[in-house]
Amino acid sequence: MTLLRRRKAREFPVSDSELLLFGGALRYDAPFATHQKPLVRMTFWAMARQLPAMVATVARAAWREDPAALLTLLGAELGQGLTRAFGLVAANRVLLALFAAGPTAERLRQALPALLAIAVVTAVSALLSAVSVAAAGQLEPKVERVCTARFYRSAVRVELAALEDKEFHRKLDAGRFGTDSVRLMLSSSVTVVNALVGLAAAAGVLALLHPALVGMLVLIASPKGWGAVVSARRQYASRHAWIEHRRAISVITSTLTSQDSAAEIRVHGAGRMLVDAYDDMSGTVEQEQRRLARAQAATQTAASALSGAAAVAAYGVLWLLLASGGMPLAVAGTAVIAVRSSGASLTALVMQVNRLYEEAMYLGDLEDACAAAERHAIPTGGAPLAAGVTDIRLKKVTFVYPEAATPALCEVTLAVPPGKVVALVGENGSGKTTLSKLIAGLYLPTSGRLTWNGTDVRELDRDQLFDRVAVLSQDFPRWPMTARANVHIGRPGQRLDQARIERAAAEADATDVIASLPHQWDSLVIKGFERGTQISGGQWQRLGSARARYRRAPLLIVDEPTSALDPKAEVEAFQSLRTLTDDGTTVLLITHRLAATATADLIYVLDRGHLVGEGTHEELMAVEGGLYRSMYELQAAQYGIGPDPHSGPARRTGSPHAQPAQT
Numbered sequence: 001m002t003l004l005r006r007r008k009a010r011e012f013p014v015s016d017s018e019l020l021l022f023g024g025a026l027r028y029d030a031p032f033a034t035h036q037k038p039l040v041r042m043t044f045w046a047m048a049r050q051l052p053a054m055v056a057t058v059a060r061a062a063w064r065e066d067p068a069a070l071l072t073l074l075g076a077e078l079g080q081g082l083t084r085a086f087g088l089v090a091a092n093r094v095l096l097a098l099f100a101a102g103p104t105a106e107r108l109r110q111a112l113p114a115l116l117a118i119a120v121v122t123a124v125s126a127l128l129s130a131v132s133v134a135a136a137g138q139l140e141p142k143v144e145r146v147c148t149a150r151f152y153r154s155a156v157r158v159e160l161a162a163l164e165d166k167e168f169h170r171k172l173d174a175g176r177f178g179t180d181s182v183r184l185m186l187s188s189s190v191t192v193v194n195a196l197v198g199l200a201a202a203a204g205v206l207a208l209l210h211p212a213l214v215g216m217l218v219l220i221a222s223p224k225g226w227g228a229v230v231s232a233r234r235q236y237a238s239r240h241a242w243i244e245h246r247r248a249i250s251v252i253t254s255t256l257t258s259q260d261s262a263a264e265i266r267v268h269g270a271g272r273m274l275v276d277a278y279d280d281m282s283g284t285v286e287q288e289q290r291r292l293a294r295a296q297a298a299t300q301t302a303a304s305a306l307s308g309a310a311a312v313a314a315y316g317v318l319w320l321l322l323a324s325g326g327m328p329l330a331v332a333g334t335a336v337i338a339v340r341s342s343g344a345s346l347t348a349l350v351m352q353v354n355r356l357y358e359e360a361m362y363l364g365d366l367e368d369a370c371a372a373a374e375r376h377a378i379p380t381g382g383a384p385l386a387a388g389v390t391d392i393r394l395k396k397v398t399f400v401y402p403e404a405a406t407p408a409l410c411e412v413t414l415a416v417p418p419g420k421v422v423a424l425v426g427e428n429g430s431g432k433t434t435l436s437k438l439i440a441g442l443y444l445p446t447s448g449r450l451t452w453n454g455t456d457v458r459e460l461d462r463d464q465l466f467d468r469v470a471v472l473s474q475d476f477p478r479w480p481m482t483a484r485a486n487v488h489i490g491r492p493g494q495r496l497d498q499a500r501i502e503r504a505a506a507e508a509d510a511t512d513v514i515a516s517l518p519h520q521w522d523s524l525v526i527k528g529f530e531r532g533t534q535i536s537g538g539q540w541q542r543l544g545s546a547r548a549r550y551r552r553a554p555l556l557i558v559d560e561p562t563s564a565l566d567p568k569a570e571v572e573a574f575q576s577l578r579t580l581t582d583d584g585t586t587v588l589l590i591t592h593r594l595a596a597t598a599t600a601d602l603i604y605v606l607d608r609g610h611l612v613g614e615g616t617h618e619e620l621m622a623v624e625g626g627l628y629r630s631m632y633e634l635q636a637a638q639y640g641i642g643p644d645p646h647s648g649p650a651r652r653t654g655s656p657h658a659q660p661a662q663t
């Protein structure tokens, strides 16, 4: 340990190919990587000092989930320690009987009860070991499941605004790597406890037999312990170093057989260059492994030599004690057995302390992430929201993204009348998507008031609000599941209803897409798996639309719902949106296709976060020099159409906002 502590952290060579292809070693940018350097620099004894705290952390987690299993596990481990102590005492009795004076048959008869005791103790120890394995098997997955579920449950309830904070996001991301740490720590803790109890049992028995024997145990075991610590630390540091080279190798080799790079690999000759790079990088790994093996062999030899010298010294003292009559032969024999069995416990202890310390860091991340996620959680409960109605109003709503210099929305005042198609238009970055996210309750206004049915969104029960909203965003999730599950996940709280799924697909014009899949609804819409297939962007858009329709929410927010559709499908998609209002659904439509917004009941025009116009298409077109009119005319000129698009069915009602508010 001192050896590694005194030396500066070893720099491992980077191959020429890594320099050429990656500009140096290929290091992760992931949050867990930040632990690797401190871990390698940490001394063994500093880690060992934290051992009680680490074992206590994992014991607390286990106690919370299954106290009975934890007690069984502890009992079994302590019991094994006791059986080891009894075993040594019994071995001592056997040796006493065997070394006593008298005929051999008599001595054997005298040793028989102790021999039987050894057999019983061995059986009990095996039984306790089985109990320990069973209890650990019950406890480990349970503790892992509960910790993981707690983390993900907290993570999915975090306010969207909190996720904008890079530091918070990093913390949350780091938590993911701690989800299996608690299980690994539990298993390491069991080994550590087992080794400690074993060592304590051996030391206790030896102290009872003769105080000098404890010193002898320490003397012989110390060089072995030193060797184990140095080897474990070196192996650990080396693994972290060559893992970077391994990673670089696997990044390269994965491209060699990939379909995406197949053409360039052949035509450009990239394959030859990458295979040569593989050779070069593997050489670096081999070199590091050779160095490690030589260093480990040297340490092992030094530890064995020291241990041998210590053994000679200790056995010399033993000889003197025996010769002077200060110690019976049987006691010396027992000491030899105890020393030999303690060696294995010591090595296991050293190996697991490193492991425990590393996992404790990840578990610390998990605890931090859960605590942070709970601090930023969307509140549960709040004012109830009446069913169905979607009377939504914004009064002087301003919204600034965390860490943003300027507001995304400035003092926006508008109303979303129920059962209408309301369009949000404006140039890129004008605030349309942000506004829709505020209406959906995903962000809370920085200032101003946003109400649903007269209640401020800050006071509302947000779960009830979410329940009233369906979202079809530009970048809607493409779930790596079956086509059926991709639609059903739109309303996961209700029982899967195949007839409703098919209706939603028909409304979204997705029936033909499903029919064309190799296993229809059971097809996995992800490539590389059995029943898996890849579908096009437009087909995905229809599946996403089916999901939003399956949800059947009073407010449907659609953000560029047709960007991947062909022209015919696009016209049909906009027409079918209008039919949704038949059953009172409010549609909030965000699109740059102004021919489609022209048929909306009400259009809001945004410009750099400000509301600069509202009204029907005709009203907004009547505003000379207005933003809407200029945008529309620009698009119309491209397609050669006039001011009245007639591209979809006419609105069935007049404008709810007769006053154009172009500013």
Ligand SMILES: Nc1ncnc2c1ncn2[C@@H]1O[C@H](COP(=O)(O)OP(=O)(O)OP(=O)(O)O)[C@@H](O)[C@H]1O
Binding pocket: 164, 401, 402, 404, 408, 426, 427, 428, 429, 430, 431, 432, 433, 434, 435
């Ligand atoms: N997560 C974010 N963090 C910080 N700023 C953001 C974030 N999302 C959007 N913005 C900024 O807020 C402003 C409004 O963006 P928003 O996405 O609402 O515009 P948009 O009108 O929907 O644009 P587009 O037509 O390109 O989809 C832009 O200046 C954008 O850069």
